[in-house]
Amino acid sequence: MDLDPYGRREFFAGAGGLFVCTLAGQKVLTDRGADVERLAADVPVPPKVRAAEAGGAAAGGPAARPTLAKAVGARREYWIRAEEVRWNIVPTGRDAMMDRKIKAKAKFTAFAYRPYSPGFEQPLGPATVPGPLIECETGDTVVVNFQNKLPSPVTIHPHGIFYTQEMDGAYKGRHTDPGGFVQKNRTFQYVWDAREGTEGAWLYHDHGPLDPLPVYKGLFGPLIVRKAGAPRPDREFFLAFHSFQPPATDLKRAFSCVNGRAYAGNTPTLHAAAGERVAWHVYAIDNDFHTFHIHGHRWVDPDGGKVIDNQTLGPGDSISAYYVEDNPGRWFYHCHVFSHLHEGMNGWYLVGG
Numbered sequence: 001m002d003l004d005p006y007g008r009r010e011f012f013a014g015a016g017g018l019f020v021c022t023l024a025g026q027k028v029l030t031d032r033g034a035d036v037e038r039l040a041a042d043v044p045v046p047p048k049v050r051a052a053e054a055g056g057a058a059a060g061g062p063a064a065r066p067t068l069a070k071a072v073g074a075r076r077e078y079w080i081r082a083e084e085v086r087w088n089i090v091p092t093g094r095d096a097m098m099d100r101k102i103k104a105k106a107k108f109t110a111f112a113y114r115p116y117s118p119g120f121e122q123p124l125g126p127a128t129v130p131g132p133l134i135e136c137e138t139g140d141t142v143v144v145n146f147q148n149k150l151p152s153p154v155t156i157h158p159h160g161i162f163y164t165q166e167m168d169g170a171y172k173g174r175h176t177d178p179g180g181f182v183q184k185n186r187t188f189q190y191v192w193d194a195r196e197g198t199e200g201a202w203l204y205h206d207h208g209p210l211d212p213l214p215v216y217k218g219l220f221g222p223l224i225v226r227k228a229g230a231p232r233p234d235r236e237f238f239l240a241f242h243s244f245q246p247p248a249t250d251l252k253r254a255f256s257c258v259n260g261r262a263y264a265g266n267t268p269t270l271h272a273a274a275g276e277r278v279a280w281h282v283y284a285i286d287n288d289f290h291t292f293h294i295h296g297h298r299w300v301d302p303d304g305g306k307v308i309d310n311q312t313l314g315p316g317d318s319i320s321a322y323y324v325e326d327n328p329g330r331w332f333y334h335c336h337v338f339s340h341l342h343e344g345m346n347g348w349y350l351v352g353g
């Protein structure tokens with residue numbers, strides 16, 4: 001049990017523009033961005049990480065890989081690099097919901113998971129918040145070759161899918177495995193097992209020694225385990241509900257975001273047509289609860305059969321909503337926590353006839 005009153009997982013609490021932010025066991029009181037390099041310099045390299053490096057098995061590699069049950073499905077291999085990216089939270093400079101200008105500065109240096117071709121030869125797209133979709137079917141083995149180019153150790157910690165403790169991607173103090181402390185310029189290979197019973201829409205995120213600062217700077221992404229052979233929906237949306245806070249961005253104000261952007265016209269504008277089978281996969285990844293609401297639509301809770309149109313998500317939760325589209329029009333989807341809604345956590349959903 002962690003007796004540190006401020007605890008490693010303790011969080012940003014805002015008051016009058018001043019933020020308390022506890023990172024790497026240190027309490028930071030700040031009205032500006034946290035210094036990642038300084039914080040990282042104060043974290044000792046855990047013994048197992050040091051031993052793996054000394055043994056030549058630079059974090060990861062076959063020697064560090066556990067034996068998993070033989071997969072019956074495919075091997076899904078990804079190459080993902082953590083890197084910095086100059087990021088604009090409100091690229092249009094406008095809030096299309098209220099039809100107004102957003103005057104506050106909204107650009108900062110984010111942390112992003114970026115997909116690469118095998119061997120990290122070339123990027124498969126720009127670095128974005130959130131990171132790339134990791135997808136597989138039950139029976140598959142997911143292999144993620146992860147390389148870190150950020151100034152602090154970071155990791156990839158998945159939800160939902162099966163993994164052994166070596167593949168947890170979590171910092172555990174002196175008990176940390178190499179996958180829980182991937183230092184700058186090092187690579188680690190995560191192997192996860194999409195066994196029966198792990199199907200669902202999940203998320204992945206950094207869980208390294210500076211947790212949660214790198215998450216708050218953009219290190220998270222969606223993961224889906226599909227039931228093998230199940231039909232795909234016609235439209236499928238993956239949305240992260242989260243926020244960018246001043247200690248992580250060095251900006252003057254907080255933004256409530258969907259997929260790294262704030263306000264309709266900047267957040268994803270989503271499209272569907274009447275008669276299509278639509279799936280929304282939504283996860284929450286900050287310190288608040290959120291509620292997922294779509295105007296003009298409702299869906300049946302897969303667990304209880306209850307009809308819902310507004311679903312609560314706590315931190316780290318993920319939910320899915322499925323329906324057949326039956327209502328053409330210009331709609332909003334948004335978080336129904338009003339302070340989040342009006343701080344940017346909303347977007348357009350456009351349905352054709």
Ligand SMILES: [Cu+2]
Nearest residue numbers: 290335337340
């Ligand atoms: Cu919210």
